[in-house]
Amino acid sequence: MLLRHTTKEVKEREGLTINPAKTCQPIGAMYAALGVHGCLPHSHGSQGCCSYHRSTLTRHYKEPVMAATSSFTEGASVFGGQANLLAAIETIFSVYDPEVIAVHSTCLSETIGDDLQQITKKAKDDGKIPEGKYVIYASTPSFVGSHITGYANMVVGMAEQFAKSIGEKNDKVNVIAGWMEPSDMREIKSLASRLGVKIVLFPDTSDVLDAPQTGKHEFYPKGGTTIAELISAGDSKCSLAVGCISAEPAAVALDKKCKVPFETVDMPIGLSATDRFIMALSKAGGVKVPDEITAERGRLVDVMADMEQYFYGKKVALFGDPDQLMPLTEFLLDLGMIPAHIVSGTPGNRFEKRMREILERAPGANFRNGAQADMFLLHQWIKNEPVDLLIGNTYGKYIARDEDIPFVRFGFPILDRIGHSYFPNIGYSGSLRLVEKILGVLMDRQDQTALEERFELVM
């Protein structure tokens, strides 16, 4: 009973966060930057930040994660970090030779007041950026938003600082990926190709964080959106932002800079959200949905129908990140389940408003995001109203164990299982996998706890 101290009585807390359901901006920026080909993320702050982010991403992906740091010292924090960053840019290009350095700030450099735009401009003016190489940046103060905000900010940086318009639209569609797994990005490319839509996907961490074993340590694995693709995004005919929190800001930036109109869709998790995604992508590409994809959809619906009795009326507690939670909650409702408690540490009114809309179908559901929306609160809610299933990242395992609840791992980070980076969680096939996982834990539970006379062979 690791969480034996959790009390049933929910008291408003004024300052304290216990067992957070979020982390800080810079790790999101680092993850996004890994989705650009030949890019070395750079953390402009203390050495620890970079080390923690790399370790966390490594634990989640079981992959090497490369990133550099400005290695702030006491001097830098008094005199500003400009000298550190300029030195870092020079060192990185001469030793690690990336195509791009993607600099993100930290709480330290933001509080000191380092201006990344000005410093990177100075680096360029001083000739520290070799011809044909790039430095992009994103301001990611840890005391604002969450890891999701940091991801969104770095993707905005890619759109703003790379995309150019030569004035002639091409027939490509930008697909701007919200925070999702490499497997999901791979699935988006596969779906687009089967639809016959030419896309520029960014960022794209497939073939970066799911790299094959080759006997070599590839400092820059083969995946990632190329610079040429990112530049060309300014001439795409339109953009599709996949996730209103983590992807849309980049679509807005691109529209502003290069007049690329955009549409925002939910992350395609579950049936309804995938329907909307497929419709939006086929409309944007001016193509018809092929029978093959319609059949894939049909298979998902078929399984949902076959198994409806096992879902119906089951209460679920879930936690995680906004762009996943919105369609996931909707999917649970479509399956006949009851989302009972939902928390996300990521703040934001838009997220809150959208969740309220979705939860109109689940009166009585507890939902909270932002301050004090943490795992402690979720646990208290569960103590007050028990659930049949818990869905969330690895940190859910404490609650699952203490309260003896079937648990499906979903989200970031997953530190104790594999699969999330290899099998998609999105699209019809990803949704089918989710259905399988949910059924797996529910039916295992039924098998474990059924009385002998009710122990069923056929389910």
Add this chain to the structure above:
Amino acid sequence: MKGKEMDTQNINLLEGREKQVYEKTAGGAEVDIACEKTSLSGSVSQRACVFCGSRVVLYPVADAIHIVHGPIGCAAYTWDIRGAVSSGPELHRLSFSTDLQEMDVIYGGEKKLYRSLIELIDQYQPNAAFIYSTCIIGLIGDDIDAVCKKVAKEKGIPVLPVHSEGFKGTKKDGYKAACLALMKLIGQGSTEGISKYSINILGEFNLAGEAWIIREYYEKMGIEVVATMTGDGRIDAIRRSHGASLNVVQCSGSMTTLAKEMEEKYGIPFIRVSYFGFEDMSKSLYDVAQHFPERPDIMEKAKEIVRDEIRKYYPEMQKFKAALAGKKAAIYVGGAFKTFSLIKALRTIGMSVVLAGSQTGNQQDYKNLKEMCDEGTVIVDDSNPVELSKFILEKEADLLIGGVKERPIAFKLGVAFCDHNHERKIPLAGFIGMYYFAREVYESVMSPVWQFAPRKGGAQ
């Protein structure tokens, strides 16, 4: 650079890092390896920060709350990632943060810290509270000492500030800040009833239950263990630890400061030990026994333990040794002292060391390391993935011993791996730990998977 001139073209060393790498060669002139430097800006360093140092040292104190004062990240990334186990309370495994927001940064976070502490102490009734300040606390000027004092007075428990702003030095400075906080506890409790034949175990964090193994050996020798710092740590034990006769210090990097302070203030002498490998483990029992010459029975008992334990595990290890003989290992760990033990332990199972490095070694450490190593061994301080990969391949290592960030690099290279950092899952300390270590190395090196995972991109 002497020893052997490093071919910087070939191994692609980071400019400015040549002096932090050394290859031992026959007849090579003595050269001092440069260390205890801050990392170069722009390096892909494997190192962490001051906060990290403080957090890992104090983390295992299980009946205290540990609250991270700052934005959420520092608390989130250090939430239960170290397998420092407790036999009782487990408050250390929870994550508490003041989660500072923009307004707090502008107007200061003292009030939020105060409220958080009150809420926490009311909720959890801990025996003490540690408050870690993160990078921006130093900048926004929160007076956390004042808040701690106020809360301590109101709640009647020790509330200890840990000045661990990330940028104010290296991980080692974080160790010092942690030791300072511990010093404030030490001396507060009663030493009544503590045996003359007593020790404190310092620098043992009870990863996978290692402190329990060590403690049992000493107790079998008839020695009272007053406090372990900080593995399976308890506030009351720490408060009375000044009653012990001897401090036994492992992981010297983190705890030597504390041992020295305790020597100065309370006249407690200290010895440095290591619990890895038969050789060092035996020595750490003998050295303690030698401290109590008037009790020859303690030494007798120590000899008996060593004899029994080695008799128990040595034969079993021969199987591993037979298979591992002639295999080569690369070591890249946090502290240099650990590297020494690992070299000896690896020799016990017939393996040689081709690369030895640490994140935080000092001049003396590297001198010792050079003496210990075979010819051809590369010695590095504060290395990075490029260097590590290059040397592992060039030296044809069969095994890498390191931590979380090094593991996937080894696997990508098709090289076996052993976690000797905080993600170890089984105890590696003590005699039984040496057996487990040999078994883990054996299992990884001999895994059939390597036949499918080529080295050097498949080139023979």
